[in-house]
Amino acid sequence: MSVKSFPWLTERPIAHRGLHDISRNVEENTATAFQAAIDKNYSIELDVQLTKDGHAVVFHDHDLDRLTTSSGKTVEKTMDQMRCLQLKHSADPIQNLPEILALIDGKVPVVIELKAPQIQTTKLEEVVATCLQDYSREAAVMSFSPDIVTNLTKLTDRPRGIVSCDYFNDEDGEHLSNEECYALTHLLHFPTSKPDFISYGVKDFPAPSVDLLKSLYAIPTICWTTTDEALHAKALHHCDQVTFEGYDPDSLNGLDEAD
Numbered sequence: 001m002s003v004k005s006f007p008w009l010t011e012r013p014i015a016h017r018g019l020h021d022i023s024r025n026v027e028e029n030t031a032t033a034f035q036a037a038i039d040k041n042y043s044i045e046l047d048v049q050l051t052k053d054g055h056a057v058v059f060h061d062h063d064l065d066r067l068t069t070s071s072g073k074t075v076e077k078t079m080d081q082m083r084c085l086q087l088k089h090s091a092d093p094i095q096n097l098p099e100i101l102a103l104i105d106g107k108v109p110v111v112i113e114l115k116a117p118q119i120q121t122t123k124l125e126e127v128v129a130t131c132l133q134d135y136s137r138e139a140a141v142m143s144f145s146p147d148i149v150t151n152l153t154k155l156t157d158r159p160r161g162i163v164s165c166d167y168f169n170d171e172d173g174e175h176l177s178n179e180e181c182y183a184l185t186h187l188l189h190f191p192t193s194k195p196d197f198i199s200y201g202v203k204d205f206p207a208p209s210v211d212l213l214k215s216l217y218a219i220p221t222i223c224w225t226t227t228d229e230a231l232h233a234k235a236l237h238h239c240d241q242v243t244f245e246g247y248d249p250d251s252l253n254g255l256d257e258a259d
Contacts, residue, residue, distance in 0.1 A: 004196050006159045008043075008109045008138045009220055010241035013249040015042040016225045017060060020245065027067065027090035029058050031103055038107045040250065045224075045243050048097050048128060049115040055079035056097040056127045062115070068094075097131045106137030111199075111222075111243075113163065114152075116145035122155075124148070129155035142199055144172070146189040153194065162193060163224065165201030187213065199224055202231050205238040 018033025019040060020026050026033050029046055037044050047060040057079060064070045064077075068085045077085075082094045097112070104110050114124050125148055132139055142161030143149055152160045167173030167181035176184070183189065186209040187198070200210050202223040213219050221239040226232045227246045235242045242249065 004159055006138070006140065006196070006220070009111070009140060009159065009197060010222065012041060012043045012108070013241060014045050014111060014222060014243040015040075016045050016243045016245040017047065018044055022089040025090055027087045027092060029060055030087070030090050030092035031095060031100065032090065032092050034100060034103055038104065040248075041108060042249075043109040043111065044104060045111045045113060046100065047113045047115055048124070049074055050124045050127065051079045051082055052076055053078040054123065054127060056124065056131060057082050058095055058097055058100050060115070097128065098134075101131065101135050101139075104137070109138040109140070111140045111142060111161070114141060114143040114145070114148050116143060116148060122151045125151045125155050132156055132158055140197070142195075142197070146184075146193040149193040149195050150189075159196040160194075161197040161199050161222075162187065162189075162195040163199045166204035166207070169204065170201070185209070195219070197221065199243065200239065202226055202235045202239075202242070205234060207238070210238070 015037035017028035019036035020028040020033040026036060034044055046058050048056040048058055051057050052075060059074055061067055062074055064072050064074060068087055070085050079096055085094055114128060128141060140159040140161060141152055142163050144163045149160050149162050164184060164187060167176060167185045173181045197220040198210055199222045200207055210221060214221055222241045222243055223235045223239045224243045226235050226242045226244045229252055232242055232252060
């Protein structure tokens with residue numbers, strides 16, 4: 001297995017969906033949240049999925065209800081329709097990936113999570129890879145879907161990560177067979193997906209499969225999502241860097257420095 005060098009992935013804590021705070025009307029995955037992360041020199045994690053007309057929209061949920069005043073499915077909306085939606089806790093518009101990349105512009109690294117569609121195609125991977133062709137700065141891509149991670153091998157030379165957790169204790173595993181949960185939890189797809197890094201659920205550490213892959217391949221490992229000092233400290237015993245929200249890692253007296 002060839003090893004790519006991208007130390008920037010683990011140099012700084014990664015702001016989960018930007019540095020958002022709805023008490024201050026800063027919603028996740030918005031330009032305001034990303035600018036707040038840039039101002040604090042935090043790396044950025046963001047989510048993309050496909051709109052009806054094939055754009056990579058920066059938006060986490062497959063349903064609109066939690067974040068907007070509308071209802072329905074994200075995949076059923078065009079990009080122009082997404083822009084017209086009102087976020088519940090922000091005046092920011094919903095934007096597409098090229099617009100957000102133009103804002104970030106290499107000021108901090110960005111980790112792009114591709115949200116797996118209900119019907120697997122390569123369209124999202126192709127759109128994201130095309131967006132990144134014109135972006136010369138530090139960026140990585142990742143997904144919960146081993147198929148997406150595998151497909152990205154043919155489409156981009158950016159670092160590719162697999163996102164995972166203990167599927168037996170996660171709602172995403174409720175609709176999977178025991179065999180599927182076991183394979184995803186223990187990263188049994190690794191020989192075919194060949195990710196360059198791992199992002200694993202912090203609440204599921206220690207994770208023997210992650211420890212094994214780190215020992216065999218020195219594969220960089222980040223986690224999702226730390227929400228307080230206790231989880232932050234736990235994470236850094238098991239991985240190289242945190243993806244965080246709801247607190248300021250730089251206020252933790254050096255705990256954010258991964259060993």
